[in-house]
Structure formats: structure tokens, C-alpha cells
Amino acid sequence: MFPPAKYGFSKTDVCFNSFHYVILSCRVCMPYITVLRRYLHPCISHGYSNNDYRNNFDEERYVMALRKPFVAGNWKMNNLVGESLALVEALKPLVAGVAAVDMAVCPAYTSLHAVGKALAGTNIQLGAQNAYVKESGAYTGEISPKMLLDVGCAWTIIGHSERRHILGEADAFLNEKLRFSLACGLKVMFCIGELLEERKDGKMESVLERQVVKGLEGMTAADLDNVVIAYEPVWAIGTGETATPDQAEEVHVFVRNLIDKSFGADAASKMRIQYGGSVKPENASDLISRENVDGFLVGGAALKADSFAAIINACA
Numbered sequence: 001m002f003p004p005a006k007y008g009f010s011k012t013d014v015c016f017n018s019f020h021y022v023i024l025s026c027r028v029c030m031p032y033i034t035v036l037r038r039y040l041h042p043c044i045s046h047g048y049s050n051n052d053y054r055n056n057f058d059e060e061r062y063v064m065a066l067r068k069p070f071v072a073g074n075w076k077m078n079n080l081v082g083e084s085l086a087l088v089e090a091l092k093p094l095v096a097g098v099a100a101v102d103m104a105v106c107p108a109y110t111s112l113h114a115v116g117k118a119l120a121g122t123n124i125q126l127g128a129q130n131a132y133v134k135e136s137g138a139y140t141g142e143i144s145p146k147m148l149l150d151v152g153c154a155w156t157i158i159g160h161s162e163r164r165h166i167l168g169e170a171d172a173f174l175n176e177k178l179r180f181s182l183a184c185g186l187k188v189m190f191c192i193g194e195l196l197e198e199r200k201d202g203k204m205e206s207v208l209e210r211q212v213v214k215g216l217e218g219m220t221a222a223d224l225d226n227v228v229i230a231y232e233p234v235w236a237i238g239t240g241e242t243a244t245p246d247q248a249e250e251v252h253v254f255v256r257n258l259i260d261k262s263f264g265a266d267a268a269s270k271m272r273i274q275y276g277g278s279v280k281p282e283n284a285s286d287l288i289s290r291e292n293v294d295g296f297l298v299g300g301a302a303l304k305a306d307s308f309a310a311i312i313n314a315c316a
């Protein structure tokens, strides 16, 4: 039954030796596995060549490289179908070679279908600007995540300041929208941001904390894989006034710490935090150079192919 006995080995000897070989194999293989993980994982997930990566390797870059920049254009209530098509056709060749940045455009509902078709097979993703909390039914004027997926959307924006402040959408409703969109299979750019008065009155952190905590309530760290946070100070949206790189970095670190507190360090280090608010080709390089700025949500400058492409290229 137990052959080694005839060679003079007891069961204990065999068990002990097997255990010893397992430990020995692990000790021999572990350094190779560690090196492979360290070098290959970021290269595979972010499209760097192995040599690019090795030449530039350091721990900080490793952390940064885990977050591929994401630049999205929010076209708001602009562009008829023909204008939308002209805009994406002009954009496509300008960013065709860009692999190091994720990018998306978010046209008005009426243009989604046509733009979705025009983007098929390109590196530009399609996003919507909003989504309701039901799949279908008597909800006049609303649009469901299922309809957005049907026309090719991968993303939707939720919680843009214009919806919070002009349309009166509150934290609990935005949380419901966010969770429903994710459950249906959309990825979400979740916008947060303080008003100028709130910043001046020293309430910025409490406002942002409330928006993050209530907006992400009831979600798990795994849900956050499909969420990007867009920090958009309301005083900088469409005003021509931009947060300085230091102001943006300070808030992005604050938001990342909030994610860490609620969802853990892994979720926090993976979370992409876009900055939005009068981003232009002239300020994009300085902003993206900051460690915690992981891309942009762009309004006005996304309505021109050359300026949007220049912002994308600044992140590549």
C-alpha cells in the first residue's frame, strides 16, 4: 500500500520530505514570479513595451502606471447629428495612434446612435451624459442604461454639477443612478465638486466628503473597478478659470484618501480621478503631470477636434 516502506522510509519521512520539496520549490520560484509580476503586469495592462517600462521603472511610476489616463469629452447640449459626426470624423485620425490613454466622447442623446456607429472599431469609446434608474416604463423624458448600451455606450456621466445644481439632483438619487447604471453594465464617471462659496467658507472638504460617501454608499470595492471619479470644482466649469495643478492634486489626494477609508488601499490606488473645469491644451500638461491627476473630463475644449486631441496627446 505504501511502497516507500519497503525501501526503509516511514510515512512520516515521506510526508516530511514532500513538504520540504514543496517549500524548496516555492523558495526557488518565488523571486522569478515576483520579477515577472513586477515587470509584466503593468506592461500588459497599459500597453507599454517591456523595454520602455524597464528603462523608466521606479516604484512611483509603477503606482502611476496602474492608472491609465482617461480623457472624456462632455459635449453637453451641443451639436446636431451632422455636427457630431463631423466632430468625431475630424477627431479619429488625430488620436488614432494613441494607445496610452483611454478616451471617450459623450454626445447629446440624439447623436449617440450615429456617433456610436462612426466610432465602431476605433480607440474612442462612447458615453452618455446621464441615465435613469429604471430599465423601461412610464418615465417621460428619461433614458435607461439598457437604451444607452443598445446604441454602443460603454460609459455614462452621473452627478455632473449642472444636473446637481440646475436640475436639482441630490446625493441619494445620484447614488441610485450610479448603482443602477453599474448593475446594468455601464461604467460611470461620477462627478463631484464644490461651489465657490463653499470653498471660500472652508466647507470644501466636508462637501466633497458628503458627495463621495453618499454617492458611493452601498457599493463594494469591486464595483469601483467600473467607476471613475471626476473632480470638477463648480467655479471652474465653463468659466475659463482652472484649478491650479496644486489645487487639483490636493483635492485628488483628499478624495483618494476617502476611497481608502471606505474601500481600502487597493481600491484607492486603482481609482482614476479625472480633473474637470476649463481644461485646455495650454494647461493640460501641467495638470496631468501631478501624480494623482489621472485624466480629464473636458467640456468646451472637447467641442473642437484639434483642442480635444491636443489634451489627449498631453496625457499620452
Ligand code: PEP
Residues within 6 Å of the ligand: 074, 232, 236, 237, 238, 239, 240, 276, 277, 278, 279, 297, 298, 299, 300, 301
Ligand atoms: C464639464 O462640463 O464637465 C466641464 C469641465 O466643462 P469645461 O471644460 O467647459 O469647463
